[in-house]
Amino acid sequence: MxxxxxxxxxxxxxxxxxxxxxxxxxxxxxxxxxxxxxxxxxxxxxxxxxxxxxxxxxxxxxxxxxxxxxxxxxxxxxxxxxxxxxxxxxxxxxxxxxxxxxxxxxxxxxxxxxxxxxxxxxxxxxxxxxxxxxxxxxxxxxxxxxxxxxxxxxxxxxxxxxxxxxxxxWHEWPPAIDLPGYKPNTKGHPRMIKEAAKLIAESRRPVIYAGGGILKARAAEALRQLAEMTGIPVVTTLMARGAFPDRHELCLGMPGMHGNYTAVTSMQKADLLIALGSRFDDRVTGKVGGFAPEAKIIHVDIDPAELGKVRRPDVPIVGDCRQVIEELVKAVAALDEGAQPDRSAWMAQIRQWQKDFPLQYDRPSPDQADGPLKPQYVLECLRDSTPDDCILASGVGQHQMWASQYWQFDHPYTWINSGGLGTMGFSVPAAIGAKVGRPDRMVWAVDGDGCFQMTAQELVTASAERIPIKVAILNNAYLGMVRQWQEMFYDERYSEVYLSPDLPDYVKWSEAMGCVAFRVEHPDEVQATIDKANEVDDRPVVIEFRTDSSEKVFPMVPAGLSNDDIVVGPTPGREVRQ
Amino acid sequence: MSALVGSANRHHTLVVLVENKAGVLARVAGLFARRGFNIYSLAVAPTDDERFSRLTVVVDVESAPLEQITKQLFKLINVVKITELDQAESVERELMLMTVRADAGRRSEVIELVNVFGGKIVDVGHEALTITLAGKPRNLDDFEELMRAFGIVELQRTGRVALPQLDRRAPAQIRKVS
Missing domain, CATH: 3.40.50.970 (Thiamin diphosphate (ThDP)-binding fold, Pyr/PP domains)
Known part of the structure; x- marks a missing residue:
């Protein structure tokens, strides 16, 4: 032909x-x-x-x-x-x-x-x-x-x-691939898997450090099996949110620079980290020399170059996460009939941290219904007003961290964000792509005002193609994450971070792009407006939330410091230094 | 070029078999640049199999651990095989072309040294000689040092090529990196 x-x-x-x-x-x-x-x-x-x-x-x-x-x-x-x-x-x-x-x-x-x-x-x-x-x-x-x-x-x-x-x-579709230099190894080494099972059985304070590789390998189910059979708690990195259900009692949530206290500290105090498809990113480890100092490391990754790139593993396993975890489950079960040591002290310690240091912000009380709008409150309302399997796409910055912290991800592939590169403007187009692929799902984009201005024009695409995504702009009139750093680390000398709350007019702009658009300025309008937005299903819808620009993302491990130096909250009295 | 070529143990020789395709050298060089790895010397040529070329690359392990260099290299789709050659267990050769000052008064002195090292005079001028010398990189270093006294006008070295030594123990001594 x-x-x-x-x-x-x-x-x-x-x-x-x-x-x-x-x-x-x-x-x-x-x-x-x-x-x-x-x-x-x-x-x-x-x-x-x-x-x-x-x-x-x-x-x-x-x-x-x-x-x-x-x-x-x-x-x-x-x-x-x-x-x-x-x-x-x-x-x-x-x-x-x-x-x-x-x-x-x-x-x-x-x-x-x-x-x-x-x-x-x-x-x-x-x-x-x-x-x-x-x-x-x-x-x-x-x-x-x-x-x-x-x-x-x-x-x-x-x-x-x-x-x-x-x-x-055109003869025929090429029947085979001939790439002599490309043969990814998917099957983990059996001896290494046995070694890993042994380390697990010996550890008193283990943590599973689950990364984006779990999702790429479609290994969420295998991960759940491993966690449940061993009773080992799981942290899910920014790229792995949803890989292990947040509602699960063994889920500790997100670690890292803006991770919650328990996720960060449990890794610091662990005697074993089981790194599954994660890559010891600097935003997770903080200062590498001070990261999880007592922990032995089992590191599973399909990319051999990740093993030992940042931290030398005690048990390196090259392979596909799903295949390796499934084999690891068998190996753990085969060793002393799966017997695990008593880790009740460890779990009690973790529960105590969770109790002492939950995520916190100033929730509006009923008498503050027209007070400042907290971005975390918006996200909690949005979370509670959307189906479990709603897909959330995010831009990059404060809103991304709050979304990851305050959302509850109970299903894999419900969280889409730019983790490694940190690309502002990612959320609107990413949400459109997600909705095209999963038209059966509700798709929300949570965006900052800075991010939104970078790629908002794709809402024209969404309108023209009838792709009904929903966008929540957390408009704090600033490049918020930069503002936060200038406030905390540059003596409140704010340099080129102010964007204005009403230039552009986000409602008019969104309407001009064919969207339904709303503006919310006070806590008492949040719920009703989200409900209205959820009813729109024939075109994109945008809600601009005018949020409190002084709000910062906590906890925070300041750049260059060890994870032991985690700052839990904004009030000096609440800061925890160990 | 340092007089210590080949003697510092931070230099390691990797023999990299790559697909003989357009842009492969740029991929390898780009990878080294991007990851902050240093190439000390590099030689590229086709192999007996026209589908493949062989790169002999001497890497500076001060800049990154050798393991990370080889693992990142092997991620390139066109890289087929990487072998690390231990300098003690391999045969290494390099070729040098050098123009050295040698007027009538000192010419015989230079020629004598060239003969001692087994080099050849390939061009003769009134004030200078061009010499070629092939051999172990270390011998080339020594020769270069000696010639400095006369005044080196121009110098080109090819970078080393290497193959594993045909020792009885050879298979065990060649560390297959991948």
């Missing part, structure tokens, strides 16, 4: 089972947009290529399937660099297809030319410039294989215009 390169591209995407892609056409990618008309693949026309990338990520987070973005050359390719880097840092399976100037023009500084593979090399798991139309099916197949296996990540395929226009002979 004779096909053009462009037809071969779209057919290859169909063969990969792609149901939707996010993109924006332009000169070099034009040939690929013609066969889209005849393809069953849904194309969502974004307003900015960064939006396409984050939508692809949101889709991948919510569904586990690779997100696909299709954009043109030059500025479109550079606009998608941020989402690629975001996906790389958070191990999100994604395939980006970029147009390129004709192969004969490459290297001549042609119109809309840029060295896309050169620019994206360090932010992709792999990338490939296609120089022969005949290679398209193979390279697309390899791209999806690489993006979705091993440690998932973004793959970029760069397609010169003449390659898209050339004809090729």
């Amino acid at each position: 004779r096909l053009t390169g462009a037809q071969a591209l779209i057919k290859s995407l169909e063969m990969e089972g792609v149901e939707v892609m996010f993109g924006l056409p332009g000169g070099a990618i034009l040939p690929a947009y013609d066969p889209i008309i005849d393809s069953p693949i849904r194309h969502i026309l974004v307003r900015h290529e960064q939006g396409a990338g984050h939508m692809a990520e949101g889709y991948a987070h919510a569904t586990g399937r690779p997100g696909v973005a299709l954009v043109t050359s030059g500025p479109a390719a550079t606009n998608i660099v941020t989402p690629l880097c975001d996906a790389y840092m958070d191990s999100v399976p994604m395939v980006a297809i970029t147009g390129q100037v004709p192969s004969t023009a490459i290297g001549t500084d042609a119109f809309q030319e840029c060295d896309t593979v050169g620019i994206t090399r360090s932010v992709t798991k792999h990338n490939e410039l296609v120089m022969d139309a005949q290679d398209i099916p193979r390279i697309i197949r390899e791209a999806f294989h690489i993006a979705t296996t091993g440690r998932p990540g973004p793959v970029l395929v760069d397609l010169p215009k003449d390659v898209l226009q050339a004809t090729m002979e």
